[in-house]
Amino acid sequence: MSNQTTHKSMSLVKPEANDLSVKQKIAVAIGAMGLLVLALAIFNTNFPNKTTFLTLSLAAIALGTILFANDAYLTKSEGIKNDGVWFKSISSRGVLAWITGILLTGFYIILYFFPQYLGQTPSGEPNTGLISLFDPLSYLLSGNPASQWFVYGTLYTVAILVFGYKFMLKYRHNRYEQLRTISVMFFQLGFAFLIPELMSRLNASPDYNLPYYDLKSMWPLNYYLFDSWSINGLLSSGALGFIMLMFGIISIFVISPFLTYKYGKRWYCSWVCGCGGLAETAGDSFRHLSSKKLSAWKLERWLIHTVLVFSVVMTTAVIYTYLGSDPNKFWLTRSAFLLGVGILLTLVFSITMIFKRHELGKDARYGAIGYFVLIAALFIMHYTGTSDKIFLIKASALRSVYGLYIGSIFSGVIGTGFYPILGNRVWCRFGCPMAAILGFQQRMFSKFRITTNGGQCISCGNCSTYCEMGIDVRAYAQKGENIVRSSCVGCGICSAVCPRGVLKLENDSLKGRINANEILLGNDVDLLDLINSK
């Protein structure tokens, strides 16, 4: 008997069934033409009628994707459509995947660091290149010329919409998947794109000075919410600005913990968030690439919590520097603010330790480390802080370091650019501070869990393979344990791909949420009792 390990397809010949059909090839060609227009624009082709060409380009991209999806899914019966995923170059880290990854990464680098190549010009001068191609749309919406961020926002939204359509066809037998996809498409188009663009029309009036504000993006994902320009902008924009600021703060402390308690972090990560939205739609073909190794899980926990600590310190520092020290001028002074942050952190920490100590196990130690780092940071801030420096460096420098390494490189370049190599939720899993906070809430006090259906698991591994967050779902399911993990974004795909109907995402009472039956249902009841009584 041979002992050959089985990589990819074991066959010497390529499985033909996974080649593109004629219709799919045409669809790809149409989509590529749309992209070609954008590429030509980058190289400064001056299109005579920008409106027409922009429309053509976006329409071709949409049409190509739609035709492709129709042929790929509507010609087959409803059900799981993962045939050949590990044979296709694009979805199995083949040549196509690497090319796509490199192109995407390149795009992000240019976008963040060299926008002049996209046609961004010093303010006042008219745009050129790709950005100028988007001017007509930008004028239509906000009345202003386009910027690199407008181009990015438009393409981002188009991607979520067209790949969302594809995703909905792929899962047309699954209402959960369909509804949450409609939801992310809606929030992206409305809250992240159209409304903010339209709102910036208000800024034409001197009464308004609104910062660009993705309405569904919450601190700390939206790390610039508390920057002084943002706060000043909001505070100088009348009642609307004030309401927006309040909404931002209430979201953090009230709305989001409440929704996470009721539904788990999925209400945000899989139903609302734009980063999650792109991952679920455009990134769907790459979800199985996430690493399920225990070592990856360890890395994840260190990284994501480090980013969280960093973002808390950074935000505190930024706010600290623009607060004064005279309580007569404004009640919230620097010292009062630091004290407040310290008390809040202490409260969270002690409540967790008192009520959830037993659930935390070894993680308690890491929680304690995080807590003490934060408190130490507050003390140092208090004793070394000057009006623009903390920790002997400028707060603004700290802020730019965060913006550069976390906000741009991690979330954009690696998070999205590496979709085809590392999987689609790298940022959500390893970097997003928002995910860390929501995950903490989900782990500690949420009704959400994935229930395992008694003894039905056959350990096949589909669930683990297709979990984009790299959770080894099978490890729990085959023991009959429910899955309660802080990183689970509730995408529902593990449940969808399970061939035995073992997994169900649900909100139920907190009691008995975390169960550990080592002997599975179906066995001798006495044996069950015996094992579980220990």
Next chain:
Amino acid sequence: MEHIVIIGNGISGVTAARHIRKLSDKKITIISAETDYFFSRTALMYVYMGHMNFEHTQPYENWFWEKNNINLKKGYVKTIDTNSKTLHFAEGDTLTYNKLIIATGSKPNKFGWPGQDLKGVMGMYHKQDLENLEFYAPNNKVCKHAVIVGGGLIGIELAEMLNSRNIPVTFLVRESSFWNGVLPDGESEMINRHIKNHHIDLRLATNLKEIIPDENGKVKSVIIEETGEEILCDSVGLTAGVTPNIDFIKDSNIETGKGVKVNRFLETNIPDIYAIGDCAEQHEAIGNRRPIEAVWYTGRMMGETIAQTICGNKMPYNPGHWFNSAKFFDIEYQTYGWVHGSKNKPDYEQHFHWKHDDDTKCITIAFDKNTNAFLGINTFGIRMRHETFNTWLTEKRPVDYVINHLAEANFDPEFYKRYEKDVLKAYTNQFQTV
């Protein structure tokens, strides 16, 4: 230190090892000739279909075994010397044990068809079968047509596998309707239609006569028993059930029948030797169960039980209510308790059947027509909760109760359409008792 040796690294052997390790620090060795590491046999199909790589079918990372101090040995056990408690390997070496667990699983049935050992003819059980299939049926150029013989759960999986690579399939099924030895007629017929919808050439009540070779000793065609028709094909899958994989034991002192004979404690006739999983045959069947239960869950349960016995807490194999599941192309199937097909249905068993108009969902509820007690349910295309039915079966709920509380048992994903009302209506129409 006591040395526990387990032959077979399938679900039953591995479960036994894991639980023995949990309960004790005995020395444990698992032997297999098939693979270095435990993998999930039930997932073989997904490797061929490209849903997963082979590595994904391994439930534990490779470091797991060393960390838990479980020795793995690759080798084929040729003979067992029960007097000296020694295993002799085909490779020439030996291994001694204090206690031996036989967990060697099954092998595909071959009924002596002419040509059954030709090149291009294979079962679908071991990893090597999969490698064979990859060789003889990598795509529809190399394999222009395939024939599957035997309409059971593995046969239909093989049909789905080949279908995923656009290889045309003729599916020979001995029964008059797919798997109707187990499934009631309404369900079985629905699955017939579902198979045909996937463009499988399903031939019911059709037997294989022989397999014809070409000049190179490779399969060229098959001949149908009933009609004499010849079907040209490049590969043939034999999936007419499995039998215990125990040929190497037949010459030893261990008592065997179809499988290794065991009592309720999973003990063989030789002290310190046990058998679990697919290869174990109960002297007397337990309840409605068969003496040999070749399914995943029972292998796992036997593994859990034997670990207790070996670690000093002697315990009979005492399975709870029967359950099982499968998937027929896009239709999931689950069963709890007993629902019999028309051939094996006891007199007292009556059925309520409901089918959705879309022909992909149905349920059959079996109850005792004298006492009205709920006996079991088959559910297709609707997921149901194991725990709920387990409780109802234990509490011996009447069928009316089950129908009226069906919503509690629903396990479909959130927002799925629900059918309890339709079911209740159909039930009332059929039995007018509510």
